[in-house]
Every structure is written in structure tokens, then in C-alpha cells.
Amino acid sequence: MNYVKDYAEKIASVLDGFMSSSEIEPIIEKPRFMNQGDLAFPCFQLAKVMKKSPVVIAEGLSKQLQDISGESFERIVSAGGYVNAFLNKSMTAKKVLKEILDKKEKYGDFDIGGNGIVTIDLSSPNIAKPFSMGHLRSTVIGNSLALIYKKSGYKPVKINHLGDWGTQFGKLIKAYKLWGSEETVKENPIKELLALYVKFHEEAGANPQLEQEGRDWFRRLENDDQEALQLWEWFREESLKEFKKIYDLMRVEFDSFAGEAFYNDKMDKIVELLEEKALLEESDCAQVVKLEKEDLPPCLIKKSDGATLYATRDLAAAKFRHDEYGFIKSLYIVGNEQTLHFKQLKAVLEKMDLTWAQDLVHIPFGMMLKDGKKMSTRKGKVILLEDVLNESIELARLNIEEKNPELATKEDTAKIVGVGAIIFHDLKNFRMNDIEFSLEDMLKVEGETGPYVQYTNARAQSLLRKAGELTVSCEGPINGISEWPVITELAEFPNAVKRAHEKNDPSQIAKYVLDLAQAFNKYYGEVRILEENEERLTRLAVVQSVSIVLEEGLRLLGIQSPKEM
Numbered sequence: 001m002n003y004v005k006d007y008a009e010k011i012a013s014v015l016d017g018f019m020s021s022s023e024i025e026p027i028i029e030k031p032r033f034m035n036q037g038d039l040a041f042p043c044f045q046l047a048k049v050m051k052k053s054p055v056v057i058a059e060g061l062s063k064q065l066q067d068i069s070g071e072s073f074e075r076i077v078s079a080g081g082y083v084n085a086f087l088n089k090s091m092t093a094k095k096v097l098k099e100i101l102d103k104k105e106k107y108g109d110f111d112i113g114g115n116g117i118v119t120i121d122l123s124s125p126n127i128a129k130p131f132s133m134g135h136l137r138s139t140v141i142g143n144s145l146a147l148i149y150k151k152s153g154y155k156p157v158k159i160n161h162l163g164d165w166g167t168q169f170g171k172l173i174k175a176y177k178l179w180g181s182e183e184t185v186k187e188n189p190i191k192e193l194l195a196l197y198v199k200f201h202e203e204a205g206a207n208p209q210l211e212q213e214g215r216d217w218f219r220r221l222e223n224d225d226q227e228a229l230q231l232w233e234w235f236r237e238e239s240l241k242e243f244k245k246i247y248d249l250m251r252v253e254f255d256s257f258a259g260e261a262f263y264n265d266k267m268d269k270i271v272e273l274l275e276e277k278a279l280l281e282e283s284d285c286a287q288v289v290k291l292e293k294e295d296l297p298p299c300l301i302k303k304s305d306g307a308t309l310y311a312t313r314d315l316a317a318a319k320f321r322h323d324e325y326g327f328i329k330s331l332y333i334v335g336n337e338q339t340l341h342f343k344q345l346k347a348v349l350e351k352m353d354l355t356w357a358q359d360l361v362h363i364p365f366g367m368m369l370k371d372g373k374k375m376s377t378r379k380g381k382v383i384l385l386e387d388v389l390n391e392s393i394e395l396a397r398l399n400i401e402e403k404n405p406e407l408a409t410k411e412d413t414a415k416i417v418g419v420g421a422i423i424f425h426d427l428k429n430f431r432m433n434d435i436e437f438s439l440e441d442m443l444k445v446e447g448e449t450g451p452y453v454q455y456t457n458a459r460a461q462s463l464l465r466k467a468g469e470l471t472v473s474c475e476g477p478i479n480g481i482s483e484w485p486v487i488t489e490l491a492e493f494p495n496a497v498k499r500a501h502e503k504n505d506p507s508q509i510a511k512y513v514l515d516l517a518q519a520f521n522k523y524y525g526e527v528r529i530l531e532e533n534e535e536r537l538t539r540l541a542v543v544q545s546v547s548i549v550l551e552e553g554l555r556l557l558g559i560q561s562p563k564e565m
């Protein structure tokens, strides 16, 4: 139920075409004070076209509107250039509740995507390296955007563009052959492979010959050398096993794991196309596409030894995704340090006259900081994400142990709360902001955290359990005054979903569920919900609606809601 839209339509109906309801809706405000009404329409814009003072317009309009206000509005009055409406709260509340109870988790769905396909490049960690905080952010933001796009009527396709190709794998093979053992890699793949890689760089400092041998091994890999391929496949497999542990914990799934290596046989075609369009130029013994007109540095396509690059593979991937999926939009959830790369990528595709290049969208995000500094995975100083997740789950478990030792589903709940805390902490800020990593802050049950929202929902669920046999209903009487702050929040949910989609910004939803949780907790503190009187069933409808929307909001962030905590 969108009462702002209702109001806008009413106003438009008496305006003789001076403004349409879609022009009116976005400028409707909330009056500064409660006693001034619930909705305010400013007449200043109209004053210019109608060549009358806003005060005079507002007075005329309010009289006309009062006559046709119907039962949804108590009264409509003019106030210094504004037309203010007082909603019939009881009736509006019932309408909002009815819509939510009818639609349940489908409340807030809207069809803007027309079932069009959106590919989402997310997570995309690098093989043989630890899963970094940056990859965590990409996973969490991308997963939430996929859910938000689905709710907005698109078909998301989640692609994990694994970093599984490049000269570093030649170096890794060389290092493994020199110092590695099958056993140690099997025992602790990522840690051991990283150690080998680090050692390679230390040794290469004193022995430049090693660099060349690393490059040679990469060439053998690119030429399908059996030994090189086998080792590479094994490293990839072991790394993926580790990554999958993290994805399982976070319950993130992918439609495709086509990583960089997948494009090995698709790059010749790209180079051919670039040649056809005469876009390739020789520069410092490498093949590049110059982007001077676009005010960008040249995009490197091939090195002097013929080796392809990150950008070459991304060009092939973009084209493959277009041909394979026919996307209407192609999103890349990648840290803002790669902004230049994605600008170049798009510019090259545009130069190739591929019109769909304009549908590529880089969705950047800020860094995860620890004590104000970038978290580094290099030089062996690794914070393993799996450890972080497990620590968070453990802390959540201790919390539950202390507060609700009888809980039957302790282990599952601890998992849901521990992981939810990390996800929420990431998504509650606009994605471009850097965020400070603090397990302690993430897990607080007070304040702006995932557990706080989950706990609020568990509280609503517990009320519903206590109500037992009572049938929740919005048919009975309700005054609507104490409910009003909760009702207005509930009515706002569809707008939060729309904003999250428009801005590619899950924090719109995170902030929204915090506001709803806060409004509900206040209501819970002030009103005796289960008290026996004629409004009880409608109050329970409020509780149920809040729970539906909190759970759906959290779901859109990729967070589950335990019924009990």
C-alpha cells in the first residue's frame, strides 16, 4: 500500500495537467512536526507555472482535495504554501498490514527487470592465495545484489571469475618443483602454496635466473605441457576445496566457476577482432590498444613473448558472457583499486563497436581496515578468512550459552548469528566507505549489528509463539496511533528495495532493517501486545508483519533469521 502515491494521484486529479502524479510523488515530504499532518505537498514548483502565489494555490487545492479526500484521509489542510494531509491511521495501518500478510515474503517484489539476465562477477579470489578481505567484500556485496536484482524482476547469473591463470602459476610450479612436497600441500594447501610463492620471490632477488625459469614454466603451461597442466589443475582443485569451505559457511552459491583460464582458447578471437579494427599497436615490444582520446593509459593486450594478460582475459570474458547469456546488464563487483582496469576494458570494447559495452557496470567498494590500516595478505602476514568466520561463530556460541543455555538449536544458531554478524557489518555502510574490521563490534546485540536485527525478529517470533492458537488478523479494530511509526516503516520497505537496486547498494536494505527493528522495539516497550482486548489480533498482525519484513530484508542481505536466539 503506497499512500504517498495515493496522495499524489489525488492531487494530480485536481491539477488539470499542470503536474502528473509521477512528478508529484517524489516531491511529497513529511511535515516537520507530527501535529502538522503525515504528508506535505509543497506548491512552490506549481507557483512558477501557474503564476500564482504558493499560499493561494495551497488554499485552493486543499479545499478541492478535502471534498474528494475519501475515507483514507482524515482531513487535508493548507499550511503556508503546503497542502498537508492527515491520514486515517487506523485504515492505513490495516491496508499496509493486509498487503504484507497477503504477499508475505513477496512483499516489496517489483518487476523492473522484465526477467532480463544480469551477469554478476563476484568473489573471484586468486588460486593458491588466501581468500582476502577484498574477496570477502565482493562475495557479500555481490551475493546481496544478486538477491536484490532477483526481487526486482531480473535473472541474476553469478559468476566466480577465479584468478587461475597468469605468469604467477609458472613461478609457483617452479617453486614447487624446487622446494615443495605433495604431502605438505595436501595438508594445508593455501598456506603451503603461498609459502612457496613467497620463497620464490625471496630467492629470485638473489637469483634472477629463477624469474626466467618461472616464465618458461608459464609458457609450457600455455602450450599444454602435460606436467605443467597437471600441477596447475591440482593447485586449482586444492585451492577451490578451501574456498568452498568459506562459501558453504556463508551459504553463497555460484552459477559458474569459469575463471581466467577458461578464456585461454577464446583470446585469439579477441586479438583477431582488435586487428580487424586496426586497434592494436606496438609499444615497448608489447601489443596495446591506445586510449589517448579517452584520456586513459594504453590497455596491454599481449606481452612481447606472446603471453596474454588480465585485461585480455577480461575482454574475452565480457564477450563470452554477452554471447552466452545475452545479458541486459553485466556487473563487476571488484574493489575500487581496479577502477582504471574496468574503464579501460569498457573503452576497448566500445572502440570495437560492441554496443553492449555500455551495459557493463563496475561496482567498486572500499577497503577493509584493521586499526586504520589496510589488511595485508602479503609477506605471510595472513589473516585467514575461514579463521575469522569460525571465531565469529565461536563468539556467537558463547553468547548464546550465556543468555539462552537451554536453546536446542545452539550450533545452528551460532553459525547463523556469527556469519550474519560479519555480513551485516560489511553491508551496513555505503560500499565505497572503508570499513574497520572489529569482531567485537560486529557481534554486539545492541547497536547497528546483524545480531541486533536477528534478535529483534526472534523477539517478534517469541510473541507469536506465546500467542499460540490466536489467529493473527487485520480485520478487527486498531487505533493505529501507537502503531504508526512501525506502520510507516513497514510501508517504506518497497522503496528501500527500489533504492538498493537503483544505487546498487545493499546498505539501503541494511539501514532499513535497522530502522524497522528500532521502531518495533520501541513499540514493544510501550505497548502490551498480548493484553486481552479488541485490538489484540491486529497488534499481532503488526508483529507478524514486522517479522515477515525483517526476515525478507535480512534474506536480501544474504543473512538468515533464527526463530529463537
Ligand code: ARG
Pocket (backbone or CB within 6 Å): 121, 124, 125, 126, 161, 162, 163, 314, 317, 332, 334
Ligand atoms: N582475481 C581478481 C583479483 O583478486 C579479481 C577479478 C575480478 N573480476 C574480473 N572480471 N576482473 O584481483
